[in-house]
Amino acid sequence: MQFIPPDYFRKLEKAEIFSRQPRQLEIDLGCGDGSFLAALAGHHPERDFLGIERLLGRARKAYRKACQADLDNLKVLRLEISYALAWLLPDHCASRIHLLFPDPWPKKKHHKRRMVSLEFCEALTRVLEPGGEFLLKTDDEEYFEESMDVLTGSSGLDEVSWEDGAFFYPQTDFEQRWLGQGKTIQCSRFKVSD
Ligand SMILES: C[S@@+](CC[C@H](N)C(=O)[O-])C[C@H]1O[C@@H](n2cnc3c(N)ncnc32)[C@H](O)[C@@H]1O
Structure with a gap:
């Protein structure tokens, strides 16, 4: 389904x-x-899922997938992530937040567009429920290291282990693409601090 606030x-x-x-x-x-x-x-x-995507074509594809598979537990919101995280999503509503293969913005002049920042971490801890988790995957090693510096420096989040096969976690569209090109995938998992 589409989710229109x-x-x-x-x-x-x-x-x-x-x-x-x-x-x-x-x-x-x-x-x-x-x-x-x-x-x-x-x-x-038994769980509910909300996808946030700003590109109309991709949001529509995600919405159609939910309809075709008759998934009444999946909704898609077409919006900017930063707006949704800062201003729209309820406090402490989510058990897990996934950020999978975010645009890496490799040019230095574009680094400020990268998603993971101190404000992003603060918004995560506002939206996640106590004990909630943030999961990150990327194929970009430099972006991964920069994100890890920010995330490990954030007072509200603690890194926890994420062993291969620890729980059901399907590959994303971009993950399959990058694995097909022989790229290495970096993963990390954080829990809201007690
Ligand atoms: C590299 S793709 C990865 C898509 C998917 N997570 C996957 O792994 O297959 C990044 C996605 O994030 C979306 N995106 C990037 N920045 C966004 C933002 N600020 N707000 C909403 N969507 C955003 C892009 O439109 C794109 O669909």
């Missing part, structure tokens, strides 16, 4: 995203064509 000028209530009895909510930032999220939503019908 009832009001863009205030923080939402969790029940405004999925109106049924609140359940675990996972948010995928930059969900692309939705392959990852649709696979995860199919595997976990």
